[in-house]
Amino acid sequence: MTVAKDEVFEAVRAALVDALGVEEEDVVAEATLLGDLEAESIDLLDILFRLERSLGVKISAADLGEHVQGGISEEDFGTAEGVVSDVGLAQLATVMPQIDVEALRGKLPAEGVMGLFTVDNLVDLVLARVTSPAAV
Amino acid sequence: MEVRVGVDLVHVPRLRRLLTEQPAIGGQLFTAGELRACADRRNTVSRLSARFAAKEAVLKALGTGLGPRMRWLDVEIVNEPWGRPVVRLHGEVAAAGARRGARTVDVSLSHTADFALAHAVVVMSGEPGPEEEG
Numbered sequence: 656m657t658v659a660k661d662e663v664f665e666a667v668r669a670a671l672v673d674a675l676g677v678e679e680e681d682v683v684a685e686a687t688l689l690g691d692l693e694a695e696s697i698d699l700l701d702i703l704f705r706l707e708r709s710l711g712v713k714i715s716a717a718d719l720g721e722h723v724q725g726g727i728s729e730e731d732f733g734t735a736e737g738v739v740s741d742v743g744l745a746q747l748a749t750v751m752p753q754i755d756v757e758a759l760r761g762k763l764p765a766e767g768v769m770g771l772f773t774v775d776n777l778v779d780l781v782l783a784r785v786t787s788p789a790a791v
Numbered sequence: 792m793e794v795r796v797g798v799d800l801v802h803v804p805r806l807r808r809l810l811t812e813q814p815a816i817g818g819q820l821f822t823a824g825e826l827r828a829c830a831d832r833r834n835t836v837s838r839l840s841a842r843f844a845a846k847e848a849v850l851k852a853l854g855t856g857l858g859p860r861m862r863w864l865d866v867e868i869v870n871e872p873w874g875r876p877v878v879r880l881h882g883e884v885a886a887a888g889a890r891r892g893a894r895t896v897d898v899s900l901s902h903t904a905d906f907a908l909a910h911a912v913v914v915m916s917g918e919p920g921p922e923e924e925g
Binding site for chain 1: 801805806809812813815816819820843847854856857858859860861862863887890
């Protein structure tokens with residue numbers, strides 16, 4: 656199935672506008688969902704349901720975590736102090752290419768990871784799911 | 792021994808809108824027992840909101856958030872006969888709690904028509920325990 660990234664972006668933007676009550680112009684590729692757009696976990700569920708309805712792509716809230724963590728075990732992803740490890744950062748760079756790995760090395764708390772997730776990162780995830788439903 | 796806390800606040804109209812617009816989502820957020828316990832009450836959505844807040848508060852106290860393979864159903868809030876809420880952990884959340892050495896998980900809930908609040912306390916032993924539900 657071929658779907659243009661622009662098409663997915665428009666669907667994501669519509670879902671974010673409807674779920675969060677934000678303005679269309681606020682939904683830009685680099686905006687973070689939890690920070691810039693102030694989404695909460697309950698909003699993420701709403702957004703994912705709306706995308707399922709508009710694009711037929713099923714992504715659960717837990718899938719987001721799985722996608723970001725990339726199958727790396729909890730022990731390998733973070734250090735005992737709760738900071739994302741070098742292995743974890745390398746994984747994050749694959750799904751969130753906008754992050755500055757060197758600036759975050761040894762400093763990114765595990766609970767801060769999803770705060771880096773942007774509209775563009777969500778678009779990429781949805782696009783991967785639309786074009787290859789088995790992909791995470 | 793270490794004590795960790797988590798707190799969460801839910802805007803009741805937000806959950807009401809979500810459940811109205813996306814009815815199927817109820818089954819992803821709440822167990823059949825939770826839905827049953829809150830059904831047919833004047834303040835059904837406020838009570839469900841308090842339970843959702845409790846799930847969030849527990850995940851915050853455990854320090855996991857909703858991690859990979861975790862489901863909202865993995866944190867279940869049940870009530871003792873006199874109403875005291877009790878936390879039951881299942882699945883990946885129970886496993887993650889055990890890995891972190893969580894020994895006791897307690898929660899307190901409160902709600903009004905507009906807001907629902909939950910406060911969770913987790914007592915950690917500091918040593919990983921067996922991965923069992925309870």
